[in-house]
Amino acid sequence: MTDEQAIAQPAQQSHGRATRDSSANASLRVLAVSIGPLIAALVVGAILLLAMGFNPVSYYSYVVQRAIFSPSGLEATLTRMGPLLLIAASLIVAFRAGIWNLGGDGQYLLAAVFVAATVPLTMNVLPVWANLLLGLLIGAVVGAIWGILPAILKAWQGINEIITTLMMSFLGVSLANVLVKLAFLDPATTTPQTRTLPVEARLPRLFDTATSSGLLIGLFAVIAVHLIMTRTSFGMRLRLVGANPRAAVHAGLSVPTLTVAVFAISAALAGLSGAVDILGTHGNVRADWNPAYTLTVVPLVFLARLNGFGSIAYVFLFSALTIGGESAARRIGVPSFFSLVIVAILLITLGLAEYLDKRHQERVRR
Amino acid sequence: MQAPIQAPAASVPAPSGAPVVALRGVTKRFPGVTASDNVTVEIRSGEVHVLLGENGAGKSTLVAMLAGLQQPDEGHIEIDGAPVAVTSPKQALAMGIGTVFQHSMLVPSLTVVDNFALGGVWWKRPDRAGIAGRIEETAKRLGLRVDPYALVSGLALGERQQVEILRALMRGSRCLILDEATAMLTPHEAVGLGELMRRLVAQGIAVIFITHKLNEAIAYGDRISVLRLGRNVGEIGPETLRSATDAENTERIIALMFGTSRAGEGSRGEHRTRVVGDSVLQVENLCSEAGRVPVRDVTFSVRSGEIFGIAGIDGNGQKELAEVLAGQAQSSAGSIRLMGREIGGTSVGDRRKSGLRYVTDDRLGEGTVGIFAVATNFLLKDIGAAPYWQRGIEHPEEIRRQADRHVQDFDIRTPGIQTPVGKLSGGNIQKVLLARELTGAAQAVIFAKPTYGLDVNNIRATRKRIGGAADAGKAVVLISTDLDELLELADRIAVIDRGSIRGIVENGEGARDAIGRLMSAGDDR
Numbered sequence: 082m083t084d085e086q087a088i089a090q091p092a093q094q095s096h097g098r099a100t101r102d103s104s105a106n107a108s109l110r111v112l113a114v115s116i117g118p119l120i121a122a123l124v125v126g127a128i129l130l131l132a133m134g135f136n137p138v139s140y141y142s143y144v145v146q147r148a149i150f151s152p153s154g155l156e157a158t159l160t161r162m163g164p165l166l167l168i169a170a171s172l173i174v175a176f177r178a179g180i181w182n183l184g185g186d187g188q189y190l191l192a193a194v195f196v197a198a199t200v201p202l203t204m205n206v207l208p209v210w211a212n213l214l215l216g217l218l219i220g221a222v223v224g225a226i227w228g229i230l231p232a233i234l235k236a237w238q239g240i241n242e243i244i245t246t247l248m249m250s251f252l253g254v255s256l257a258n259v260l261v262k263l264a265f266l267d268p269a270t271t272t273p274q275t276r277t278l279p280v281e282a283r284l285p286r287l288f289d290t291a292t293s294s295g296l297l298i299g300l301f302a303v304i305a306v307h308l309i310m311t312r313t314s315f316g317m318r319l320r321l322v323g324a325n326p327r328a329a330v331h332a333g334l335s336v337p338t339l340t341v342a343v344f345a346i347s348a349a350l351a352g353l354s355g356a357v358d359i360l361g362t363h364g365n366v367r368a369d370w371n372p373a374y375t376l377t378v379v380p381l382v383f384l385a386r387l388n389g390f391g392s393i394a395y396v397f398l399f400s401a402l403t404i405g406g407e408s409a410a411r412r413i414g415v416p417s418f419f420s421l422v423i424v425a426i427l428l429i430t431l432g433l434a435e436y437l438d439k440r441h442q443e444r445v446r447r
Numbered sequence: 448m449q450a451p452i453q454a455p456a457a458s459v460p461a462p463s464g465a466p467v468v469a470l471r472g473v474t475k476r477f478p479g480v481t482a483s484d485n486v487t488v489e490i491r492s493g494e495v496h497v498l499l500g501e502n503g504a505g506k507s508t509l510v511a512m513l514a515g516l517q518q519p520d521e522g523h524i525e526i527d528g529a530p531v532a533v534t535s536p537k538q539a540l541a542m543g544i545g546t547v548f549q550h551s552m553l554v555p556s557l558t559v560v561d562n563f564a565l566g567g568v569w570w571k572r573p574d575r576a577g578i579a580g581r582i583e584e585t586a587k588r589l590g591l592r593v594d595p596y597a598l599v600s601g602l603a604l605g606e607r608q609q610v611e612i613l614r615a616l617m618r619g620s621r622c623l624i625l626d627e628a629t630a631m632l633t634p635h636e637a638v639g640l641g642e643l644m645r646r647l648v649a650q651g652i653a654v655i656f657i658t659h660k661l662n663e664a665i666a667y668g669d670r671i672s673v674l675r676l677g678r679n680v681g682e683i684g685p686e687t688l689r690s691a692t693d694a695e696n697t698e699r700i701i702a703l704m705f706g707t708s709r710a711g712e713g714s715r716g717e718h719r720t721r722v723v724g725d726s727v728l729q730v731e732n733l734c735s736e737a738g739r740v741p742v743r744d745v746t747f748s749v750r751s752g753e754i755f756g757i758a759g760i761d762g763n764g765q766k767e768l769a770e771v772l773a774g775q776a777q778s779s780a781g782s783i784r785l786m787g788r789e790i791g792g793t794s795v796g797d798r799r800k801s802g803l804r805y806v807t808d809d810r811l812g813e814g815t816v817g818i819f820a821v822a823t824n825f826l827l828k829d830i831g832a833a834p835y836w837q838r839g840i841e842h843p844e845e846i847r848r849q850a851d852r853h854v855q856d857f858d859i860r861t862p863g864i865q866t867p868v869g870k871l872s873g874g875n876i877q878k879v880l881l882a883r884e885l886t887g888a889a890q891a892v893i894f895a896k897p898t899y900g901l902d903v904n905n906i907r908a909t910r911k912r913i914g915g916a917a918d919a920g921k922a923v924v925l926i927s928t929d930l931d932e933l934l935e936l937a938d939r940i941a942v943i944d945r946g947s948i949r950g951i952v953e954n955g956e957g958a959r960d961a962i963g964r965l966m967s968a969g970d971d972r
Binding site: 312313314315317318321324325327328330331332333334335 | 774775794795796797798799805807809812813814815816817818819823827828830831836839840841
């Protein structure tokens, strides 16, 4: 027996043991690792609620009741998923390619403002569907434009994109506010806001419900991004750059070009999210409005390990938590940002679960 | 022990004292590599003991064990003749072993004094004036000038190193390890460090000086231990070092570093039977400033079926040359022609398409992506190519078929083709690279240190592949720091030194001596 076989064999044995172990307990362990942390997070959240003097059972049941089991609540939950899913798609493209585009808020808001400023004016000239397409296009283009500077700086100067995208985000949010207050002001109202897109000119609703078809756009974007990243050569190139830029250079890829492409797609999706939110839900932008979706979606896509389908599940959960949480805030008095607290606890419990799982596997191997 | 007789008075600086620190039969293994193999070294006070060896010879592992960062698997460390276990850097310091690492361990935004105060207890205000006084006193004793209140970021690299040496001494080090201490210094600073080492040993300190540079070893060392592939292959004592000329010492060290004439002579006959064809790869006056070592005016040509070896001590522009040839680094002048076509200005991908392959020595750093599946790593350089992708869409069936074929043809030991490549042993990762680079329409293949860090069986398998590539009519460039390997495989051998080719030797009788002469000639300058 050669040295190598001697080395390889124990490795194979342990691997065999691992597969047997996982085939027997696989589904159970996956369940424990994915559901366990959720339950743990809800329990910790319940303890916090108790400490704050609220009844956790009534809070949770109220949230679930309002966000999922009441028709209007479920419709609101699903409608909110549209823009959130587009943001998730934007982040998945970037993170899988190893690029931290954290400037989604600026890209989103600027796109929203430009869409809101344009479509009420063009609706008289264009048919509704063309007007909506124009709105979506404007959103994507404006978002992408706001990503150009960080993209160039990253691609050719190697400047850290976390800092540049965050800075561009602050600038974008401020610029959007300035535009709403000065340039795109609706002369017909006294409150500073853009012209409003009438309800009949907005994105169509799904099957006689109040759910916006923005949900479909979001679902389509996330699934498309997921398939592109996992099944195509373009996605493979992006993943290679993300996993090991030096290997990408070694393999002959043009890392700067791919970097710019990633920024363009990611920022365009963030801009599209703004367009969908305006065209589907809000119809206008009020001054100082900034939902800041991006930074709340970042933990969600990480919880889903940058998996598109997992992201849909987490976005649904988060959407329900916020919609239910907003109702609960009015009714029970628990602050509406408590849903963010749950997400934060969930991040911690999931991290812990992964750590424990890894340690368990190592012990089994030994 | 004869040491006490040799050094009767400890207070008087003796040229050769008792072993302060000793490694006895120390072995350290990492997955796939034996980094230290039964190493025995004695470090005496009042001596500069050079540990000389190439990258991967096991120098850093010895330092890590002495500094308490790692523990030996076998053997032990002795201090003043008593076996000890050095389990932490703190303990190493307490035992009098101070280490100055290659990269500065000082906080650049703090002053020298504050850096010295960092080790103190947290509840006491540091006695800055006291420390500053002691710094100045120690510095003066060693003939150094250090401003205790200077910001570290404002100091030159040589000065920072002096500060680190001072810090190690003030913490009571009797044995000072300088790890690749001259690597970051200007030539002038390096000379200064050499003088400082002399003054340190004059005060009875034992200095361990780690380097891969021959000339420095001879210039500053009292005793030289040569490490090769984890083993201590020979020691040259102070008497021998002093009595011989530098040239003789150089020759002796090169003989130790690259092995003396022995095995491999028999196998050399085989490749002579190969049919050497037309010139495939022609490199003329190639220059590049892109890397750490500039490539200067390199000219050679390789014919089909020929193995062209490039010998040299590691870090003399081999990597830079390979990267310029492969297109990963820009050339500043000269031409590279493949099959008569100029490829000097083309991209990495175009060069690969026209038949140039590059087997990198940095297998995990750039050759593969550790978290990607074996099957994926086979295709890293062909993303989007048919039949694995059709119109940009992946065809898993084709990818799987190719991976199965490679695993079988190249005898890759892996649990499966979906196993992340980073989980394989070094030898199997190398086989993945070879499978990727040697299949398809390759015309010329560049191998960079292809057997570096592999075990004996994988070395043999890899060398067979290299010979096989040449047998198949490919032009092979073999960059290696292992002279035996080059003598076994290559038809002609060039010697590279500081980025330029010193000369090209036909492999055959007397080639080893001719190469040795070219190498040492380079070191004399």
